[in-house]
Amino acid sequence: MLNTYTWPEYPYVQSQDQQSTSPVRHPVIIIGAGLIGLTAALDCARKGIKVIILDDNNTVSVGSRAVCYAKRPLEVWDRLGVADQMVDKGISWNLGKVFFKEDLAYEFNLLAEQGHKMPAMINLQQYYCEQYLVDEVLKHRDLIDLRWRHKLISLTRHEDYTSLLVETPDGVFTVESEWLIACDGANSKVREAVHADFTGQFFHDRFLIADVVMKADFPTERWFWFDPLFHKNQSALLHKQSDDVWRLDFQMGWDADPKEATKPENIVPLIRAMLGDDTEFDLEWVSIYQFACRRIDNFRYGRIIFAGDSAHQVSPFGARGANTGVQDIDNLTWKLKMVMAGDAPDSFLDSYNEERSFAADDNLLNSTRSTDFITPKSKGSRIFRDAVLELSKKYEFARPLVNSGRLSTPTPYVNSSLNSPDEDDFDGGIVPGTNCVDAPITVAGQDGWLLNILGEDFIILVFGDKPRQSEISYGRLSAKVIVIGDQVKDRDGMAAARYDGGKGAVYLIRPDQHVAARWRLFDPDRIAAALARATGQITTGE
Amino acid sequence: MALNLKRNIARPDDFYQELIDMQRDLSEDEAQLMNAKLILILSNHIGDGETLSEAMRLARDTVAGS
Numbered sequence: 001m002l003n004t005y006t007w008p009e010y011p012y013v014q015s016q017d018q019q020s021t022s023p024v025r026h027p028v029i030i031i032g033a034g035l036i037g038l039t040a041a042l043d044c045a046r047k048g049i050k051v052i053i054l055d056d057n058n059t060v061s062v063g064s065r066a067v068c069y070a071k072r073p074l075e076v077w078d079r080l081g082v083a084d085q086m087v088d089k090g091i092s093w094n095l096g097k098v099f100f101k102e103d104l105a106y107e108f109n110l111l112a113e114q115g116h117k118m119p120a121m122i123n124l125q126q127y128y129c130e131q132y133l134v135d136e137v138l139k140h141r142d143l144i145d146l147r148w149r150h151k152l153i154s155l156t157r158h159e160d161y162t163s164l165l166v167e168t169p170d171g172v173f174t175v176e177s178e179w180l181i182a183c184d185g186a187n188s189k190v191r192e193a194v195h196a197d198f199t200g201q202f203f204h205d206r207f208l209i210a211d212v213v214m215k216a217d218f219p220t221e222r223w224f225w226f227d228p229l230f231h232k233n234q235s236a237l238l239h240k241q242s243d244d245v246w247r248l249d250f251q252m253g254w255d256a257d258p259k260e261a262t263k264p265e266n267i268v269p270l271i272r273a274m275l276g277d278d279t280e281f282d283l284e285w286v287s288i289y290q291f292a293c294r295r296i297d298n299f300r301y302g303r304i305i306f307a308g309d310s311a312h313q314v315s316p317f318g319a320r321g322a323n324t325g326v327q328d329i330d331n332l333t334w335k336l337k338m339v340m341a342g343d344a345p346d347s348f349l350d351s352y353n354e355e356r357s358f359a360a361d362d363n364l365l366n367s368t369r370s371t372d373f374i375t376p377k378s379k380g381s382r383i384f385r386d387a388v389l390e391l392s393k394k395y396e397f398a399r400p401l402v403n404s405g406r407l408s409t410p411t412p413y414v415n416s417s418l419n420s421p422d423e424d425d426f427d428g429g430i431v432p433g434t435n436c437v438d439a440p441i442t443v444a445g446q447d448g449w450l451l452n453i454l455g456e457d458f459i460i461l462v463f464g465d466k467p468r469q470s471e472i473s474y475g476r477l478s479a480k481v482i483v484i485g486d487q488v489k490d491r492d493g494m495a496a497a498r499y500d501g502g503k504g505a506v507y508l509i510r511p512d513q514h515v516a517a518r519w520r521l522f523d524p525d526r527i528a529a530a531l532a533r534a535t536g537q538i539t540t541g542e
Numbered sequence: 543m544a545l546n547l548k549r550n551i552a553r554p555d556d557f558y559q560e561l562i563d564m565q566r567d568l569s570e571d572e573a574q575l576m577n578a579k580l581i582l583i584l585s586n587h588i589g590d591g592e593t594l595s596e597a598m599r600l601a602r603d604t605v606a607g608s
Contacts, residue, residue, distance in 0.1 A: 383571075387578035397586040 002284050003213055004243040005127060007059045010134070012149040018173045025161060026052055027340065029177035031152055031190055034061065035126065036308030036325040037183035038133035042080045043333040045143040046456070049340065052177075053137075053144065054166060056151035060130035063285045064211050067123050067239060067247050068319035070408040072435060073326035074118040075513070079455050082136045083118060086129055090122030091240050096222040098404055100389040102229050106399050110407075115494045116438040117449040121407060123241050125211075126322070152184070155193045162303055179336065180304045183325075188310035194301045200294025201368060203315065204254040205375050208261055208288045211245050212271060214281040218246070224404040226374075226389055230273035235374050235404075238274070245284060248274065249316075251375065258288040291315050293368045295360045299328075299353040307332060312360040317370035317405030320363045327410060328356050334456075334511035338535060343476050348536030351418055359411035366406050373403035410435045413514065420508075420517035420530040429500030429518070436513045439495035441488050450495055451513060453482065458516075458534070459509045460527060463501025467522040474531045479508060510534055545596040 017024045028044060030037045033055035044051045069086065077083040097107045112120040137144050153165040153172065162180045166173055182190035191198060223238040225231070237249040250270060252261055260266060267286060275281060295312040299305065308325030332352050338344040376382035391398035413419065413433035420432060430436055439450040454461070458479035460472060466483045473479075484490050484501065496502050506523075508516045508530050517530035532538040551557050565573040585594055 380574075383574050383578045384582070387575055387582055390575075391579055391582060395583075398582060401582070 002211075003282060004245055004284065005125070007062070007127065008131060008134070010058045010146075010148045012058060012169055013147070014168070014170055015145070015147060017175050018168065018170060023163065023174040023176045025176035025178065026050070027177070028052070028179045028181065028336075029054060029162075029164065029175070030181045030183055032183035032185060032308075032310075033057075033130075033134070033146060033148070034183060034185065034308070035066065035129055035133065035322050036329060037181070038130060038137055039077070039080065039326050040181050040183055040307060040329045040333065041137055041144045041146070042082070042133065042140070043076075043329050044336075045137075045140040046080060047333060047337045048143070049333075049337055050143050051145070052175075053146045054150035054152060054164075055146070055148055058148040060134065061126040063209075063287055064125035064127070064241060064245065064247055066126045066129075066319070066322035067241060068323075068407070069122050069124060069129070070319060070323045071116065071118045071120050072408075072410040073323045074122070075435075075438070075451055076326050076330045078118060078451070079330075079513070080136070082132050085132050086124055087119060087122055089128055089132075089242050090124035091220055091242055092119045092122055093220050093222060093240065094120075095219070096224070096404075098389075098392075098402055099223065099225040099228060100386075100393070101227055103393060105226075105389050105392045105402065108399075115440050115492065117451065118438070121319075123239055123247075125241050125243075125245065128242065129322075152189050155180075155190065157194065157302065157304065160303060178303065179340070181332070182304060182306045182310045183308050184310050186309040186313045188306070190304060191296060191306060191310050194304060196301065196306075197297040198294055198313075199297075200292055200313070200364065202292045202294075203290065203371055203375065206252040206254060206256045206258065206261070206288055206290050207316070208250045208252050208256075208267070208286065210248045210250075210267060210271065210286045211241070211284040212248060212275075212281040213244050213284055214246060214275070214279060215244055216275070216279045216281070226385075226404075228274075231270065236274060237404075246281075252288065254290075256288070262286045262288050293364045293371070295357065295364060299356050299360075300349060305332060305336070305349070305352065307356075311356070312363065314363050314367040315371045317374060318366055318408055319405070320367055320408045323408040324359065324363050327359065330512045331356050344535045344537065351416065351536060355413045355416050355418070358413060358415070362411040363408075370403045370405045374405075418510075418516060418534045418536070420526075420533050422518065424518070424520040426500050426505070426518065426520075429498070429505065430507065430515045432515050432517055434515055436507075436509060436515060437498045439498055440491045441484075441495060442491050443488055447491065450488075453488065454509050455513045456511050458511060458531060460522075461499070461507040461509055462522060463496055463499060463506075464504030465522075469522075469524060472524055472527045472531065474528045474535075475537065477531060477535060479527070479531055508534065545593050545600070547600075 028051040030040050030053045033053045041051050041053050074083045094110045098105045110120050151167045153167050156163040161176050161178050163176050220240050225236040234251040239247040299311050307328040314320045339349050376385045388398050388401045392402050416433050441450050460479050460481045462483045471478045471480045507518045510516050516534035
């Protein structure tokens with residue numbers, strides 16, 4: 001048991017599905033009540049979709065696990081109404097220090113840009129995030145049915161539904177779902193059941209992570225060591241979390257014996273060497289892991305959709321696991337809603353695989369590059385790595401080459417088939433396929449944030465003259481016009497600057513707050529065509 | 543900027559001697575570290591990605607590999 005946190009125990013409740021003589025079919029079942037599954041449920045509920053979540057456990061994440069949450073997933077959680085308490089509880093940090101051997105190689109400041117509602121990055125134990133998500137889920141009992149201690153045993157795929165065999169404390173029962181969202185992690189049972197390929201690169205290295213409680217006056221900074229004197233030829237990381245809990249990571253090498261390494265008599269001296277003899281600390285939690293960088297061959301298998309670690313696994317450097325998974329859901333849910341409602345063809349959902357596998361590949365590339373720098377695979381690469389670190393102490397040019405993890409930023413869907421490429425001249429702004437950037441605004445005299453008025457539906461954001469139309473439609477779909485300077489005021493001029501709106505601009509924005517298309521002038525025909533393209537209703541030509 | 547493979551060093555013997563002399567008092571590992579630093583310093587000076595790629599390819603293609 002931890003000193004700083006008590007795990008909630010959620011009750012198992014028997015459902016009517018378990019009494020039914022024939023299997024009950026539901027619209028959507030989510031497997032896994034982790035960060036991604038809970039986020040998926042909240043986003044579905046927000047869109048009026050009824051979901052059931054099945055989880056084989058009855059509590060939140062054991063251990064701090066994912067620690068860093070980046071701006072974009074926080075913005076998604078803000079859209080779902082849960083980000084404020086995460087930011088309040090979390091730790092914000094700006095300064096990072098990189099050490100090589102006994103010396104400081106250099107330091108960097110994240111220098112968060114002003115005028116965003118969400119911070120660039122927070123640190124928070126995963127169990128807090130999950131707990132806040134569960135709390136929110138329980139407020140939506142009309143739409144979300146969260147069932148603990150429901151373990152998926154096997155599944156059978158059918159053309160328009162999936163049949164699931166589920167084990168509970170009351171025994172085994174069968175339930176059916178028209179759509180299945182697999183958020184059951186890196187060892188996904190669902191992925192195994194559909195015989196998906198899950199390939200990539202394994203790294204022959206082990207990492208030990210420990211949470212310690214210490215009141216010491218360490219600054220709230222990220223410290224990364226390459227080859228420190230206290231842990232020779234390896235790397236180490238120190239990161240602050242909430243409640244005076246600090247996360248320590250130690251690279252252990254492939255030969256480390258996981259059982260031996262996690263024994264307190266072996267860890268405590270290592271931690272003491274890192275923190276100094278005078279620093280008092282309590283060890284809260286220890287885990288050892290190895291990792292792989294790999295992804296599923298297709299994020300969609302008919303009516304089964306994969307999100308989060310079940311679809312992609314990355315190295316921990318750069319905090320790309322949970323952060324990417326939340327963005328999977330952001331991309332998926334509005335598409336699923338449209339397909340379920342018959343507003344878009346079934347093939348539209350393939351764009352989820354197109355866009356998120358593109359993002360996964362970008363994450364895997366970044367993650368693999370960090371891993372190659374932190375754990376060089378040959379003598380030659382080790383020499384280059386050390387040369388970069390030594391040069392970085394004195395020369396600015398070498399610092400960008402140091403890679404202790406590139407912090408997670410969203411991958412723009414630059415080549416997405418849903419985009420309408422630029423035809424007009426823009427000088428910066430938000431390129432089609434990219435997530436919208438926040439800015440401070442005023443709505444009806446109240447201070448607010450641009451991102452809080454975007455999303456959920458298609459929006460046409462207009463900088464410049466107010467058009468005659470208040471919405472543009474294509475078939476059953478419509479997009480509402482919001483004029484900056486009319487209903488909404490650009491409080492500090494940041495919106496116009498960030499969207500290159502000074503000379504007038506019209507943005508078509510998707511329900512996931514990504515730009516689908518943009519123009520200099522308001523042209524209803526072009527907007528309608530872009531709306532059709534962004535919803536998979538025109539796939540070739542104009 | 544294409545990679546310049548014509549002669550460009552005014553005093554080749556002086557340059558070569560300087561390069562060798564630099565490593566005369568270094569161990570094998572130290573010499574390799576110095577070479578790595580030299581590559582990084584020169585690469586930054588060149589900067590142009592295509593030129594660097596071409597140079598790397600050219601160097602690699604003339605090493606057999608095992």
